[in-house]
Amino acid sequence: MNQDDFFALADDLAAARRGNEQLFCWLDGEDSDFVRLNGNRVRQAGHVRRRALHLTLIDGERQVEGDGELAGSPAVDRDRSRELLARLRDRLPHVPADPFLHVSTDPSASDRAVGESGPPTEIAIETLLAAAEGLDLVGIWASGAIRQGLVSSYGHRHWHQSQSFHLDWSAYLERDKAVKASYAGLTWEPEQLTRTVAEQRAQLALIARPPRDLAPGRYRAYLAPAAVEELLGLLAWRGFDLKSHRTSQTPLLRLVRGERAFAPAITLTEEFGRGLMPGFTAEGFVTPASVPLIEAGRYAQCLVDARDGREYGVPVNAAGGAPESLAMAAGEIADEAILTRLDTGLYIGNLWYSNWSDPNDCRLTGMTRFACFWVADGEIVAPIPVMRFDDSLYHLLGERFEGLTQRREQRLAADTYGGRSTASALLPGLLVGGIDLTL
Known part of the structure; x- marks a missing residue:
């Protein structure tokens, strides 16, 4: 779901309000690649596409909240969201007043994107595996876009998208002797990953030495x-x-x-x-x-x-x-x-x-x-x-x-x-x- 689709869905829900109701619509979504590694080999790879809608329905000092998963089809998502709104409306008269209910009634808007698209996942993993050749490496890669949006009946219209990657791994010498490393960010720099693995190799050589016992x-x-x-x-x-x-x-x-x-x-x-x-x-x-x-x-x-x-x-x-x-x-x-x-x-x-x-x-x-x-x-x-x-x-x-x-x-x-x-x-x-x- 892109920005325009979310705004259109939220506007449709806002138009379905009754009486003094106020509505806040929050979108939380991601398109993420995940790769699990073991023995410096890919053991599992997958992609997650998630779109979750969170609604807050308010009338006076009462509020109710509910969540629903979106399918990506405008017609299906509209029906699901209206059904969720109807369930919240049924619950609203039965909840007590919330003394700490606090929302902004001032309209505001923003549109922000951070991070770069980065390399295809297969290129990033190939870079890691090549740099770590010969190491007993265990870890996970996660990357992709995360999207969050807010639309309210008060006039809020916000959109935020971030693009990032995260590599978290350990290289084992034997048993519990390992060196942990990570490389994460908004801009992909393969040279930095290569340097990190090289530093990890040097530390593996160091932990192979006899340990020094320390007194408290x-x-x-x-x-x-x-x-x-x-x-x-x-x-x-x-x-x-x-x-x-x-x-x-x-x-x-x-x-x-x-x-x-x-x-x-x-x-x-x-x-x-x-x-x-x-x-x-x-x-x-x-x-x-x-x-x-x-x-x-x-x-x-x-x-x-x-x-x-x-x-x-x-x-x-x-x-x-x-x-x-x-x-x-x-x-x-x-x-x-x-x-x-x-x-x-x-x-x-x-x-x-x-x-x-x-x-x-x-x-x-x-x-x-x-x-x-x-x-x-x-x-x-x-x-x-x-x-x-x-x-x-x-x-x-x-x-x-x-x-x-x-x-x-x-x-x-x-x-x-x-x-x-x-x-x-x-x-x-x-x-x-x-x-x-x-x-």
């Missing part, structure tokens, strides 16, 4: 962008939404109160104008191009969705309370200087299984994963076994913070539950004077 303690460390993403992904849970702040449940409460601070180099921004997310919400609110979350180590603003905005009387600036187009400001460390600046300590490529150990102190715990190494005198010496860390972001991004890399990595979410995710992050690597390993 505090170690100087460099965290690659993938590891930084794990930390900030956990922080997104109640870290920035207005309700968690107003109910004092945010792990950043001490930062908000001015009792703690991050380093002045730490700046986090929700960049709607950069990412794959649409610049409008399902309730018709237009989001700003960017929302400063943390500026120069100090808390700046919350993310406010429609319901929280109604409850607390604050302007809406996001579709939800968790960042989905997060960016961290870059630093001054060049890629070639990372190991030199680290000197002796840990190179942490990935973290996982993270969770809060003491959210009141912004303290979290998790495990090292895949390619993590011991570095001595600016050179990688040996891999390290899986270790558990337990530390506070007030330390890692505060008093033990030493620097960020100049280069930032675009990280696209690989989630496909219910459809390909449009969440992304633009993150540098992080150098810290110490991270606490507990076992």
Whole structure:
């Protein structure tokens, strides 16, 4: 379904309203290629074509919502959508008033497309398989267009289309020894993929060395962008939404109160104008191009969705309370200087299984994963076994913070539950004077 077809369908539904009814129509669709790889060979390939229509019918303070799949035939889709609208109308008198119902009544319009069409899937996979010849590679490729649209009886007419690709894979040495890598973005650059695989080969050679056992303690460390993403992904849970702040449940409460601070180099921004997310919400609110979350180590603003905005009387600036187009400001460390600046300590490529150990102190715990190494005198010496860390972001991004890399990595979410995710992050690597390993 293209833009014109969706607008025509939504206009047809809006014309079928009765009395004081108001209607919001949201389209969520994709045309995606998926390829699963194992043993550096294609094991499964397929294409998903999905068109989902979400309707919100409002009368006064009451609202009901419903979803339906579209077939791609104008006549069939019109009949299905009218049937869905009729079912919602039957339910509407039986639901209670919603005290936090909040929609935009101001008409607005937009039409935005991001990303390039990219290479045919078979060309991208051939490039990966050729570069990874001889490796035991396991992974998944996803690519294609994601489309989202909004039309309302108040006069909203929005369309957003993003074109992206995502390669997520691991190369195994033996048993649980592997190096994880990913390449994702809006513009296809085969040379970058080839470089990433070459770096992966070099790390596989390093993890083949005898591991260095470490005693629990505090170690100087460099965290690659993938590891930084794990930390900030956990922080997104109640870290920035207005309700968690107003109910004092945010792990950043001490930062908000001015009792703690991050380093002045730490700046986090929700960049709607950069990412794959649409610049409008399902309730018709237009989001700003960017929302400063943390500026120069100090808390700046919350993310406010429609319901929280109604409850607390604050302007809406996001579709939800968790960042989905997060960016961290870059630093001054060049890629070639990372190991030199680290000197002796840990190179942490990935973290996982993270969770809060003491959210009141912004303290979290998790495990090292895949390619993590011991570095001595600016050179990688040996891999390290899986270790558990337990530390506070007030330390890692505060008093033990030493620097960020100049280069930032675009990280696209690989989630496909219910459809390909449009969440992304633009993150540098992080150098810290110490991270606490507990076992």
